[in-house]
Amino acid sequence: MLRDLIVKNRSYRRFFQEQAVDIDTLRELVDLARLSPSAANLQPLKYILSCTPEKNALIFPHLAWAGYLKDWPGPCEGERPAAYIIILGDKRLSESFGCDYGITAQSILLGATEKGLGGCMIASVERDQLRKDLDVPSDYEILLVLALGKPKETVAIETVGPAGDIKYWRDSEGVHHVPKRPLDEIIIG
């Protein structure tokens, strides 16, 4: 059931790095993106895939991880993503990309979850450096990096408390807690 998949699809930031994700799996995930809605059917999004240690090492240093966990610099060697899908906007096809990349990112992450994988949508990216290291032509805007792999952490969904604090946090046993606003707070009419 879709709800189970959506509940299971948490943002994971630590992975069994040694469990490889193959290129065919990444292509299947991008095919889910391809078949997802696009504003005016322009389909201006393009994708760069990475699943080798060498290419992954060009991407990882340019990502920021878990802004609320001030003492955690991101996953250590051995717990890093095994693969990435980078979502680009082709500026020759559209001047703006609206929410197209949110639509396709969700399709990809849900598809990854169904395959027993997990990941994280990362918008906090050193774009100039990433562009340089991957030789991304200037026709493409770097929109989002999806980190993927076999999750190595537990994520618990909770309800936002009366103080309204939405910051996720990690407990002493490494469980990652994510407060979500209750349904009646987000439906306003």
Add this chain to the structure above:
Amino acid sequence: MLRDLIVKNRSYRRFFQEQAVDIDTLRELVDLARLSPSAANLQPLKYILSCTPEKNALIFPHLAWAGYLKDWPGPCEGERPAAYIIILGDKRLSESFGCDYGITAQSILLGATEKGLGGCMIASVERDQLRKDLDVPSDYEILLVLALGKPKETVAIETVGPAGDIKYWRDSEGVHHVPKRPLDEIIIG
């Protein structure tokens, strides 16, 4: 399987208007949105639900339909959406909404598809008029309107031809054809 759901989730613009969608169904769909990823977990999105003929009639006139079908003014009475979910951005919670509303729109539409419904994400909206007719406070930005109902049309996915034309079109039997770019064109590295 998720792929089946994604393939089935086409943009539908004609519906069995008399087949009502109840409020509990809409709430279940928004709960899928609630459990979807949000940048920095800010969860700035809010939702307005509509599933009565009276409220629907306040929304429908402010939507633009199928830009490429120049001779079609949108669904006629009897084939209009039975329900809407309007996605708003709460400006008190975030200055910008990134692609959050794409993520949640896809969760909602996939959930609707699973329930035997279908819909269309509409960004071409007369926002000032809609705000006025629904009394949407100025704290909220109107991001997207999701039209929902029991689909009354057939949509066929095809491959973009050599000329690169991505415009959807409707044949003499009313089938809606949607050209999608091939996978090898959208994976660039």
